[in-house]
Amino acid sequence: MDQSLLDTLRVVALPTKTNFRGINLREVALFKGEYGWAEFSPFLEYKDAECAPWLACAIEAATQPRPHLFRSNVKVNGTIPALNGAAEITKIVELFPGVSSFKIKVGENLELDLARIQQVRSLRPDSAIRVDVNGAWSVDEATSFLQSAGEIEYIEQPCATVEELRELKKRTDVKIVGDEILRKAVDPFALDLNGAVDILMLKVQPLGGIKRTHALINHHKLPVVVSSALESAIGIDYGLVLAGSIEKLEYGCGLATGFLLSQDVAHLPIKHGQMAISSPEPDFAGLEVSAERFEWWKNRIMRTAELL
Template structure:
């Protein structure tokens, strides 16, 4: 195997088809970071990070600067030593999760391309198709109906609904979506917007309307693990931890405090290698696993899909980020199925 000769990082601006609102704010575009690594054998690996300050704690400017600074660590290192390299990156740049995700992905992609294998094989399985849900942001009932109808018509059988502002308005949005797509499985994501009491009120009202939910994701503040555990005791719907889990140590804490039924192991928070560790912790504790995403192009989304296919560990898949873009970096298709391939994650950006 060869050494990494160059790392470059540049902005990747990706306008959205429509504004995307969650309880933490509104996005009109994805202001991402694209990282490229070159090896002495002529192989190129690509990685992407999608920083969002309220979630990842980074601005795009900070993530870009970190990714560029990572060249001092990466260049000259053998690509097959990716595990030690990733550990050094994360210890050198603690908390810069989007930047290190982008660099880690580029290095893993280059390694797999040199070996001629799909990234999924690094995690234990072939690159099989992966089915995602579709997310409906915080919108009024009429717009929610339109989006749910379009998703159902497009073949989506799983819908994720953003909530976390006004409980009454959130309930009406869920009711509208259920009426528009009555056969769809529904997940709720409050993005830290509620208290345990509000979550219980929401769950009770939804149950009274006769609507079943697959899960409620991160209803309370990320730091409030006690509140997350309290919420889990209050409601019958399975509770998922998302922003509460960035590292394997975070996952251990959630398990010990019996704070969740499901862990959302998102590559944009943790990186591929740490996600595999979090999956092991969750499975050892008999918790289900979910994979989520940020507003990433096919580079980030297909990377996550390879981890899903390789581990075979995820009961819930939320990898629709590139389906919300006005234009992807490749022609990645439409609908709920991600057709992935190798070598590496199989994506060579073209349209940017």
């Protein structure tokens, strides 16, 4: 990794509006290259090897020209964390004006999951409902949920393995989306997703950047949705660039998760259910971490760079 990139390193801590999969403070490393600011933000518990594609993506974003874009505005969905209070859910729904679909986190308690879905439906009756399970269920549990949940646009990673997804697909007509199955694979090109997955969930950092993600799209030849990994506005904008560079994009993308942060380095608004690609300039005021945390991230980047 070029020293000139490290010389621009800034690290920020972004508080969330609500607990999101156990996260209340999102630490993010940013650095700048010839083509703008880039983000490196693997979650704190990730080992260096799992961080490698995230760093490859950040280096690509900083040092490579942007791809050809088929659109400059990207349709997005709302994202509802695993909340159970009606008032709190209402506040989150209101963060996403004009969106036509909501992705709802489920998988911990069936009764609470169904109540959460019903609450969103009551607030936005015309919006499609998607659910994200993060691989938590058995085939039987996923089947039981789908029999109780009403109309679902798609179910994201209901079970952990390809074999389980293939078995579930035999039991349901609901579209199945593969997320962790792809981005946590040792070799995502070696996966046989035939009869297991209908749609690919694409997150640009964990998949190693836009060029590699396009190679995966061309390899698997499935419809796609672009989503985020709870990134800052810098990472989100690069996800928007990925979405803009995909010729056929049938579904709204999960790129509005910045609205779950109470502070960010830039503001990317939703207008009429869409977000614009904008190459934002970050504002670091009041967000930078301690010297100790900065060194932790710098060392993490240097260790990870040795694996590329």
